[in-house]
Amino acid sequence: MAAEAKVDPMHQFTIEPLGGTAGWEIAGYNIAFTNSALWMLITTVVLTLFVAGGLKRQMVPGRWQMAVETFTGFIDNMLEANIGKAGRKYVPYVFSLFMFILFANLLGLLPLGVVGLHPFTFTSHFTVTGVLAVLSFAIVLVVGFWRHGLHFFSLFVPQGTPLPMIPVIAPIEFISFMVRPFSLGLRLFVAMMAGHVLLEVLSSFVIDGTNAGVGFGLLVGLPSFILMIGICALELLVAGIQAYVFALLTSLYINDAENLH
Amino acid sequence: MPQIAQLAETYSSQIFWLLIFFGFTFFVIGRGMVPRVMATVDARDAQIASDLAAAQAARDEADRQEEAWRTRENENRAAAQAVLAQAKADGAAKTEARLAEVQQSIDVRLAEAEARIGAARASALTEIEDVAAEAAQDIVARLAGVKVTKPAAAKAVKEALVHG
Numbered sequence: 001m002a003a004e005a006k007v008d009p010m011h012q013f014t015i016e017p018l019g020g021t022a023g024w025e026i027a028g029y030n031i032a033f034t035n036s037a038l039w040m041l042i043t044t045v046v047l048t049l050f051v052a053g054g055l056k057r058q059m060v061p062g063r064w065q066m067a068v069e070t071f072t073g074f075i076d077n078m079l080e081a082n083i084g085k086a087g088r089k090y091v092p093y094v095f096s097l098f099m100f101i102l103f104a105n106l107l108g109l110l111p112l113g114v115v116g117l118h119p120f121t122f123t124s125h126f127t128v129t130g131v132l133a134v135l136s137f138a139i140v141l142v143v144g145f146w147r148h149g150l151h152f153f154s155l156f157v158p159q160g161t162p163l164p165m166i167p168v169i170a171p172i173e174f175i176s177f178m179v180r181p182f183s184l185g186l187r188l189f190v191a192m193m194a195g196h197v198l199l200e201v202l203s204s205f206v207i208d209g210t211n212a213g214v215g216f217g218l219l220v221g222l223p224s225f226i227l228m229i230g231i232c233a234l235e236l237l238v239a240g241i242q243a244y245v246f247a248l249l250t251s252l253y254i255n256d257a258e259n260l261h
Numbered sequence: 262m263p264q265i266a267q268l269a270e271t272y273s274s275q276i277f278w279l280l281i282f283f284g285f286t287f288f289v290i291g292r293g294m295v296p297r298v299m300a301t302v303d304a305r306d307a308q309i310a311s312d313l314a315a316a317q318a319a320r321d322e323a324d325r326q327e328e329a330w331r332t333r334e335n336e337n338r339a340a341a342q343a344v345l346a347q348a349k350a351d352g353a354a355k356t357e358a359r360l361a362e363v364q365q366s367i368d369v370r371l372a373e374a375e376a377r378i379g380a381a382r383a384s385a386l387t388e389i390e391d392v393a394a395e396a397a398q399d400i401v402a403r404l405a406g407v408k409v410t411k412p413a414a415a416k417a418v419k420e421a422l423v424h425g
Contacts, residue, residue, distance in 0.1 A: 013263040015271045029273035036271075037278035044282045051294045057301045059308065065301075072298050091299065092291030100286050125264050127275040132283070193264070 009200035013124055013193065036128070039120045043104045051099075071099065078248060083255045090254055093139065097132065098247035105192060105239030109232070123242075124192040126185055133185030136250040140180075144257035155256060184249055191242045195235045202228040393418040 017032035024031045054068020061069060075095045079087030101123055108121025122128045144152040156173040157166055202224045209221035394415040401409045 010262055015263060015267050015275070017274075024274075026277070029277070030270065031274045031277040032271075033278070034271065034274055036275055037282075040278050040282040044286055047286060048290060051290050051298070054298055055294055057297065059305055061301075061305075065298075068298055069302050072295055073302060076299065092295050093287060095295050096283070096287040096291035099290070100283055122275075122279075125275060127264070127268065127272050128279050131276055131279050135283075189264075 102243035137181040
């Protein structure tokens with residue numbers, strides 16, 4: 001990339017089929033094994049290794065087991081705080097969701113470009129985040145109608161609403177409810193994409209500034225480089241926060257379905 | 262923006278592989294591993310709780326033992342003190358009885374002695390009167406040459422002794 005005169009900050013989001021799989025299809029739909037799918041595979045493998053390492057089931061845990069138990073305990077506490085005792089049965093889903101997004105975000109931030117590989121953050125694609133959001137939303141709908149039947153529609157009428165206000169409040173509540181999967185998916189996609197674009201733009205400042213001469217290098221390249229280090233730390237934080245927000249909002253939405261007000 | 266530019270050609274493969282890998286994550290990790298990790302945590306929490314409960318029970322038991330020992334000790338002490346008090350009271354009573362006995366005998370002997378002294382004094386008095394009457398008879402006979410009978414002399418002596 002350094003060799004190119006111009007750095008394209010959007011190039012990192014390009015999806016490319018790998019190893020001649022471009023033609024793979026199922027029922028007319030293309031299922032090429034792309035770099036995005038490769039990083040999903042890497043995320044899954046790393047996550048599996050991480051959790052499997054904590055599966056020693058020792059009474060006195062080692063460091064690795066302690067780390068895994070910290071994550072499960074964190075999700076367990078979050079669900080218990082938001083949903084209550086009934087929240088425990090959602091731990092497998094919310095844990096998978098949180099860890100999958102967290103590992104995807106963090107793996108996508110790895111500075112593998114130094115050794116010539118191109119990390120790909122599939123959570124910066126709204127196709128992916130959208131599917132996860134729709135999954136969460138579908139669980140909310142299924143749980144809501146399963147537990148409360150048609151009574152689940154009373155979710156759109158907050159408790160204590162005066163009768164004349166119901167025709168006004170209900171559509172607003174309905175719209176805010178239907179917006180949930182979009183806000184859920186877009187939030188993660190936008191946060192991840194913005195961070196990666198920002199890093200790429202700053203890196204192009206560093207490269208172009210340095211190429212333009214020592215003066216520009218010191219004037220533009222060096223401050224950009226220092227800023228980039230700070231933004232990298234911020235991105236690590238954002239990677240964690242966005243995974244947390246996704247899991248937290250999912251648990252809040254499930255709480256609506258589980259406890260209905 | 263490749264996310265939109267490539268949407269039509271890539272959405273199906275993105276969704277397909279995401280469902281494959283997230284499904285694997287959910288079923289193998291979420292459903293398979295996480296419950297076992299949490300079961301380990303729960304087992305440890307239960308172990309700790311039961312250990313704490315056992316320690317608490319042992320502590321309560323020790324407290325109870327100590328309390329029982331203390332009660333027994335207090336009882337023993339009270340019993341010892343009772344025995345001591347009893348012995349003291351017994352001794353005091355015995356001493357008192359003996360004292361009373363001795364006092365009685367002393368009183369008796371005192372009374373006897375007083376009676377003896379009274380008798381001696383009375384006999385001494387009559388003897389003095391007798392001697393005084395005889396002396397008076399003699400004196401009167403010598404001085405006045407009058408023979409006075411003994412009862413009269415005795416009467417005069419008694420009057421003189423009384424008026425004295």
